[in-house]
Every structure is written in structure tokens, then in C-alpha cells.
Amino acid sequence: MTSHNHSPESNATPPTPPVSRRGLLIGAAVATTFAVGYPLARRALASRESVFIASGQKYDGDLVRTIRDGLIASGLDAASLRGKKVLLKPNMVEPARDRPQMTTHPAMIRAANEVFRSWGATVKVGEAPGHIRDTEFALWASRIGDALDADQIPFGDLNYEEVGFVANRGKVSKLPGLFFPKSVLEADYVVSMPKLKTHHWVGITCAMKNLYGTLPGIKYGWPKNVLHHAGIPQTVVDINASLPKTLAIVDGITCMEGDGPILGSPKEMGLVVCGTCPIAVDATCARIMGLLPELVPYLAAGRRLLGPLEEWRIEQHGDRWQTHHNPFQILAEPHLLEMQARSDILAT
Amino acid sequence: MTWTAPFLDHLAEPAAWAYRSGQAPATEPAALAALALIGHARPDVARAPLDWLASLQAGDGRIGIDALQKEPNWPTLWAILAWTAHAHASSVPLAKSAYIDQIELALRWMLTQKGRPIERSRELGHDSTLVGWPWVASTHSWLEPTCLAVLALRATGRRTDARCEEAIRLLTDRLLPKGGANYGNTLVLGQELLAHFQPTGLVLLALAGLKLQDERLPKTVAWLEQNITADLPGASLAYALMGLATADKTPPAADDWLRDRAEQSERPNRFLPVRSLALLAALGPRNPLVTLPRALEYDA
Numbered sequence: 001m002t003s004h005n006h007s008p009e010s011n012a013t014p015p016t017p018p019v020s021r022r023g024l025l026i027g028a029a030v031a032t033t034f035a036v037g038y039p040l041a042r043r044a045l046a047s048r049e050s051v052f053i054a055s056g057q058k059y060d061g062d063l064v065r066t067i068r069d070g071l072i073a074s075g076l077d078a079a080s081l082r083g084k085k086v087l088l089k090p091n092m093v094e095p096a097r098d099r100p101q102m103t104t105h106p107a108m109i110r111a112a113n114e115v116f117r118s119w120g121a122t123v124k125v126g127e128a129p130g131h132i133r134d135t136e137f138a139l140w141a142s143r144i145g146d147a148l149d150a151d152q153i154p155f156g157d158l159n160y161e162e163v164g165f166v167a168n169r170g171k172v173s174k175l176p177g178l179f180f181p182k183s184v185l186e187a188d189y190v191v192s193m194p195k196l197k198t199h200h201w202v203g204i205t206c207a208m209k210n211l212y213g214t215l216p217g218i219k220y221g222w223p224k225n226v227l228h229h230a231g232i233p234q235t236v237v238d239i240n241a242s243l244p245k246t247l248a249i250v251d252g253i254t255c256m257e258g259d260g261p262i263l264g265s266p267k268e269m270g271l272v273v274c275g276t277c278p279i280a281v282d283a284t285c286a287r288i289m290g291l292l293p294e295l296v297p298y299l300a301a302g303r304r305l306l307g308p309l310e311e312w313r314i315e316q317h318g319d320r321w322q323t324h325h326n327p328f329q330i331l332a333e334p335h336l337l338e339m340q341a342r343s344d345i346l347a348t
Numbered sequence: 349m350t351w352t353a354p355f356l357d358h359l360a361e362p363a364a365w366a367y368r369s370g371q372a373p374a375t376e377p378a379a380l381a382a383l384a385l386i387g388h389a390r391p392d393v394a395r396a397p398l399d400w401l402a403s404l405q406a407g408d409g410r411i412g413i414d415a416l417q418k419e420p421n422w423p424t425l426w427a428i429l430a431w432t433a434h435a436h437a438s439s440v441p442l443a444k445s446a447y448i449d450q451i452e453l454a455l456r457w458m459l460t461q462k463g464r465p466i467e468r469s470r471e472l473g474h475d476s477t478l479v480g481w482p483w484v485a486s487t488h489s490w491l492e493p494t495c496l497a498v499l500a501l502r503a504t505g506r507r508t509d510a511r512c513e514e515a516i517r518l519l520t521d522r523l524l525p526k527g528g529a530n531y532g533n534t535l536v537l538g539q540e541l542l543a544h545f546q547p548t549g550l551v552l553l554a555l556a557g558l559k560l561q562d563e564r565l566p567k568t569v570a571w572l573e574q575n576i577t578a579d580l581p582g583a584s585l586a587y588a589l590m591g592l593a594t595a596d597k598t599p600p601a602a603d604d605w606l607r608d609r610a611e612q613s614e615r616p617n618r619f620l621p622v623r624s625l626a627l628l629a630a631l632g633p634r635n636p637l638v639t640l641p642r643a644l645e646y647d648a
Contacts, residue, residue, distance in 0.1 A: 094544075131544075133546050134546050134582075134584045135619065136584075136622075137544075137583065140581045160367035162414075163417065218417075219413070221483025221487060222483065222490070225488055226487055259539050263539050
């Protein structure tokens with residue numbers, strides 16, 4: 001959203017007065033410097049984070065093993081999950097049966113459920129589709145509903161649950177706080193399970209932006225226009241900062257390129273990317289897609305608060321991203337073209 | 349249509365006014381329950397949800413999403429429709445209806461609300477300067493709240509008000525070139541977006557009977573006809589059928605589909621408003637959401 005406040009997952013939302021991209025990045029950096037919560041900022045500035053990449057993955061393959069290995073390699077202490085409540089948050093923004101590249105594949109959700117249950121956690125799936133009021137339609141069209149029924153995984157309709165108010169821990173936007181649904185408030189871990197996609201306004205939508213779907217439409221509308229008017233990069237950061245602990249498991253097997261996040265074309269990558277730090281996961285995925293993370297507005301806005309973007313501060317496990325660097329097609333729009341970068345620049 | 353009675357019997361209970369079993373009652377499901385009861389000739393039973401909605405109305409006329417969440421206030425538009433439907437069903441002039449005070453107060457509040465216009469840009473296909481109604485105060489106008497506002501204005505005899513005229517233009521403008529509607533965008537960066545059943549059905553309800561000359565309207569009916577399937581989930585199915593009913597295009601098997609979805613809604617953790625929506629859709633052209641906007645216009 002750079003210069004416009006468009007809907008994150010779609011398509012459009014009315015812009016507020018234009019702000020230049022550079023100005024926005026600078027503004028966000030200044031805001032975070034002065035307003036970050038100290039513990040979060042300390043983590044962001046001091047730490048190295050780990051990201052795991054698995055290649056050659058298929059939806060009918062051993063995704064349970066991949067996800068288990070990936071989360072452990074990323075530093076997750078499996079024993080700490082015992083007795084914890086885990087909310088899996090797939091992407092079901094605007095599902096369509098003939099566009100499976102738009103939404104998280106059900107096999108990913110089934111596998112993640114099995115992993116967390118094997119570690120003694122209680123698992124639930126939740127989503128607040130941003131463009132669809134009929135959540136049961138979203139479950140049906142994405143075929144995720146069938147998977148939940150088959151494995152008897154409970155589902156939380158985050159658009160319509162009772163809500164609670166949480167103070168804005170990010171304070172990058174002007175919102176004093178955020179309304180989260182009950183399933184989110186009760187969770188010990190929220191696991192972002194996005195589909196790896198291009199986004200025609202902000203370049204990439206991945207683990208961080210997928211968490212827009214933790215906020216209820218009943219409070220924010222369809223689309224969640226309150227957030228757009230408060231600034232999409234800023235509110236993406238605020239949401240990520242205000243949630244319980246977050247993990248990321250990215251469906252990068254069949255991805256979307258071109259006019260994402262809704263109308264783009266499928267792109268086969270065969271990847272699963274995991275991590276305990278969503279911003280580091282997203283930065284790595286951006287590099288794989290051929291985008292410079294520092295120029296993705298919400299990544300730039302979150303770097304001082306949520307974790308590192310720099311490659312040298314992201315410890316790679318499994319495959320290296322360079323092996324899978326495979327630029328995604330993007331629309332020939334100036335705001336997107338300037339996010340593209342050569343791989344030698346990406347590695348600096 | 350023998351399946352409806354047990355579902356109607358439940359709609360007077362506050363437990364039926366929740367989005368999901370075990371949740372607290374909410375205002376939109378309560379209004380839908382009232383509309384379904386009224387449509388099925390039970391206006392007296394509908395007094396329970398209607399009175400509950402009245403009890404939640406703030407001094408300035410608005411209603412929140414439930415008893416605790418006083419904002420946002422888009423359900424106010426549903427309440428106006430439900431209260432107005434009760435008046436029509438009771439065969440009393442609107443001015444003498446049991447809820448006229450609530451209706452007038454709510455309308456007054458509704459007319460203070462305006463979607464935030466946006467300067468037009470090449471990136472967006474719709475006319476972002478047109479003003480309708482937002483989901484939440486101080487945000488852009490979107491399709492569904494604007495549909496509800498048009499229905500409310502038409503149902504209360506305000507079809508020719510300037511706000512209603514502009515809202516009708518907005519709704520027409522938000523129809524997709526190939527037919528159908530989504531939450532309220534048409535083209536973005538030159539690409540036509542996807543249509544969805546609920547907004548498509550709702551926009552046909554809002555524009556029904558206006559005799560608008562726009563080729564996207566028959567295309568919108570055609571989109572529903574071509575895309576509706578027997579296994580659509582309940583809310584989408586019901587809205588699709590309501591839209592088709594405005595064009596007298598109800599599929600022969602519609603009643604079976606609706607009965608099935610109403611029965612499915614009894615499974616654990618299902619979306620409870622499906623019952624009211626299925627009951628409304630089952631009325632076909634006698635659905636209050638179809639008849640209500642036209643009643644006063646034809647009287648006038």
C-alpha cells in the first residue's frame with residue numbers, strides 16, 4: 001500500500017491521501033524507533049532468527065515429517081507445546097474451486113494438525129475471510145472444510161466470534177488497540193499458514209499479512225477497511241506485534257504469481273518454509289520470489305519491532321533460499337517493479 | 349414446504365439469534381429471525397427479537413452488533429428492515445406501527461452515515477466518489493451496507509431521496525461487467541474481480557423492481573443461474589435464491605436444497621443464521637426482502 005491504502009488481500013480499498021513509498025518507510029521507521037515495546041524491540045535488534053526451507057514437497061507427500069523437522073530446526077521446543085492451545089490460521093481470503101493456488105492446501109493443515117497434536121497441543125483452525133461473509137462457503141470452496149471434517153479438527157469462525165480488546169503493542173499505526181476473536185485470545189500459539197503469493201499492491205503476501213485474517217469482519221467490515229485507513233503496512237505490524245506467540249508454516253508448493261493474491265496464476269515451487277519468526281520467514285520468501293524485503297512496505301515497517309530482514313541475521317536450515325531463487329512474475333506496475341531485485345543484491 | 353415449521357418454532361428463542369451455538373445473541377441474526385417469522389405469517393412471535401433489538405437501540409438510533417459490542421452499527425440497517433416488515437405484515441400504516449419510534453430514530457442515524465469517498469484513480473474500476481454506506485463509520489462505502497440502506501429507504505417510502513438515488517447509482521456501478529457482484533470492487537489494475545453469491549443476491553434484492561436499464565443486471569441474474577449449484581453452503585445458497593426470486597428464476601429444486609441446508613445447520617458449530625436465511629429464501633417472491641421495498645413505492 002505504499003501509496004494507497006488498498007485491501008491487503010485483495011484488491012482494493014479506497015486509498016487515503018497518497019503518501020510516497022519512501023516517505024512511508026521512513027515514517028514507519030521513525031514511528032517504530034520511538035514507539036516500540038522494549039522487549040519486542042530488543043528481540044528485533046539483537047537476535048538472529050532461523051528459517052527452514054524444504055524442497056521437493058508434494059501435497060501427497062510426508063508433510064508431517066517436513067513440518068515437524070522444519071519447526072524443530074527453526075528452534076521450536078516441541079516439549080513446550082504440551083498442553084498448549086494452538087490456532088492454525090490458513091489463508092481462505094476469497095476461495096474459488098477453480099483457483100486452488102489462492103488458498104492454503106488442506107493437506108498442509110492436516111499435517112500441521114498432526115504435528116502439533118503429536119506434541120500434546122490442542123489444535124483448532126480459525127480464519128476470518130476478508131472478502132466473504134459466508135465463512136462456510138470459504139470452507140467449502142477451499143475444500144478445507146472437508147479436511148477439518150475428516151480429521152475432526154475444530155474450526156473457529158473468526159469473523160463472528162465474541163471479541164476482546166487488546167492494546168496495540170506495535171503502535172506503528174494510530175489504532176489504540178485491536179479486537180481479536182475468542183479463539184485468538186485463548187490461543188497460546190497462532191500459526192500463520194499462508195499460501196506463498198504475489199500481491200498486486202505490496203509485492204508479497206505471506207505469514208505476516210495472512211494474520212490480517214485473525215481480525216473479525218464483524219468489527220472491521222468486509223473488507224477490513226478500518227485497518228486499511230489506518231495504513232496497511234502499519235496495521236500488519238501492529239497485528240503481528242499484538243498477537244500471542246506466532247509461528248509460520250508456508251504453503252510454497254503450488255504458489256501464485258502475477259496478479260495475486262486473488263487472480264494470479266499457479267507457480268509450482270515445491271517448497272515448505274517454516275519458522276518461529278514470521279518476519280524472517282517472509283523476508284526469506286520474498287528473496288525466493290525475487291523481491292527485496294527492505295522494499296516490501298510491511299516488512300520494512302516491522303523490521304525494528306518484529307525481527308530481522310537482513311540475510312546475515314537469518315540462519316538458514318534445510319535448503320538455502322539461493323537454491324530456489326525463482327523470480328515470480330509480477331504486474332508491470334512501478335510500485336512492484338521497484339521491489340524486484342537481482343539475486344546478488346538480495347544476498348547483501 | 350412442510351419443513352419450515354420446526355425451524356420457525358425455534359426462532360423466537362434468544363439462543364437462535366446467535367451466529368453459532370453457544371454464543372450470545374447478536375443483532376443481525378435477531379433481525380433475520382424476525383424477518384423470517386414475519387414472512388411466514390408469525391408477526392406476533394417476531395415481537396421477541398424485534399423487542400430485543402429495540403432494547404439495544406441507543407439514544408441516537410443506532411444498534412451495535414450485540415448487547416456488549418456497541419459498535420460498529422451496521423446492524424441498525426437490518427433492524428430497520430425487520431421493524432418495517434412487521435408494520436407491513438400487521439397491515440397498519442407505517443406511521444402507526446408498533447416500532448415507528450425506533451424506525452424513525454434509526455433512519456435518522458442512518459442518514460448521518462456516509463461512506464468515505466475517494467479520489468478516482470486508474471487503479472480502481474468503480475466510481476469511488478459515489479457515497480453510500482460503510483460497514484464502519486468513516487470508511488469507504490461498500491456493497492452490502494449500501495444494499496441494506498437502499499432496502500431500508502425504499503421500505504420506508506424514501507425511494508426518491510437524494511441519498512437513495514446516489515446509493516442506487518453506486519450499487520449499479522459496483523456490478524461486475526460480466527455480471528454479479530462481490531463485496532464492492534469491480535476492476536483493480538484492469539482486472540475484473542470475482543463475483544460471489546451473497547452480495548450478488550443482495551444487490552438484486554436492493555435493485556429489484558426499479559426498472560433500471562443496465563445490461564449488467566440481466567448478466568447478474570444470468571451469473572447466478574449459471575453458477576448456483578445444489579451443494580452450495582446455506583447462506584450463499586439462500587442469498588442466491590433470493591436474488592433469483594426477484595427475476596422469477598427460482599430453480600425447481602430450490603426448496604429441497606434449502607431444507608437440506610436448514611437441516612445441516614443443526615450440526616454442531618454451524619452458522620445459525622442459515623436457518624432464517626433459508627426460511628426467507630423459501631418464500632420466493634413473498635420474501636419480505638422482496639416485497640418490502642416495493643410496497644410503499646407502489647402505494648405512493
